[in-house]
Amino acid sequence: MYKLYWAQSTGAFVVHAALNESQASHELVVLDYDNGEHKSEPYTRINPTGEIPTLVLPDGAVLTETVAMVLHLSEVFPDTGLLPAPGSQERAMAYRWLLYMATKTYTHDLRYYYPERYTTQGERTDGIKAVGLELMERSLILMDGILGKQTFLAGEQVSIADTYLAMMSMWHPDGNAYLHKLTNIERVVEVVRSRPAIREIWDQNFPQG
Ligand SMILES: N[C@@H](CCC(=O)N[C@@H](CS)C(=O)NCC(=O)O)C(=O)O
Structure with a gap:
């Protein structure tokens, strides 16, 4: 199962959308953005940039950067149509x-x-x-x-x-x-x-x- 560290109206939106489009099993971990939860532990131990979102892959690997997340999901779920055909x-x-x-x-x-x-x-x-x-x-x-x-x-x-x-x-x-x-x-x-x-x-x- 994917775990997405999320807060409203942040870059987590596009990753959440990609997970939904792919029907990938996932859970959201809601961060208290207004009170700076993303700037303190334990979150910064997971994502040292202190930025939202973070995607934890089913094998436990931690991915930061929204574009890396959506590109990775498009490879894992190639039939979802997140991206056009490879090489095109x-x-x-x-x-x-x-x-x-x-x-x-x-x-x-x-x-x-x-x-x-x-x-x-x-x-x-x-x-x-x-x-x-x-x-x-x-x-x-x-x-x-x-x-x-x-x-x-x-x-x-x-x-x-x-x-x-x-x-x-x-x-x-x-x-x-x-x-x-x-x-x-x-x-x-x-x-x-x-x-x-x-x-x-x-x-x-x-x-x-
Ligand atoms: N390059 C990062 C940028 C992430 C980013 O800046 N997220 C914003 C929310 S949309 C954030 O966490 N801002 C809080 C901060 O920078 O302190 C990505 O694409 O994931």
Whole structure:
């Protein structure tokens, strides 16, 4: 059985979605994010980054990094369709956008939500937040442009990259209201959130959207 260390509206969402899509037997361990449970033991003994999520595999191995988790699940459950066929151009595109979101969009979000980490100037974080938001929006606008030319991030087939994007777009501080400006992403979010494996967990994570 998989064990997912989880908190609401965090990166744990996409991994939970992948487990549900794969019908993988799993349990959630709910962390008290607001009170910083992820920053203290015993959690940091399991995941020394103190970040959420963590996925413990059935053999007890500990996996961190959301993209590593969804790529691994797509290999273990190849028939689930989390990703297009191995070796295909579409799969390459799914890798491209998953890595783009994890290394760019996600970090812009962190700059907005944790600005104090990006300065030695104490309380003076307004500029850092503003830059984080601007970069986050630029990154979403870029993907909205891609989705103006093709149905999903990997091509014509929905994949876990689209679920990742739906999560990223819900992290915009204006949530759905901002998405009305990005109608291609809005369309993809609609497809993702109505998938049977995701419908049940969407509201739990994104009650505002
Ligand atoms: N690169 C990591 C980032 C994980 C991450 O930053 N998670 C956020 C929640 S969405 C977190 O734990 N933030 C708390 C913190 O950084 O203190 C991944 O993809 O798993």
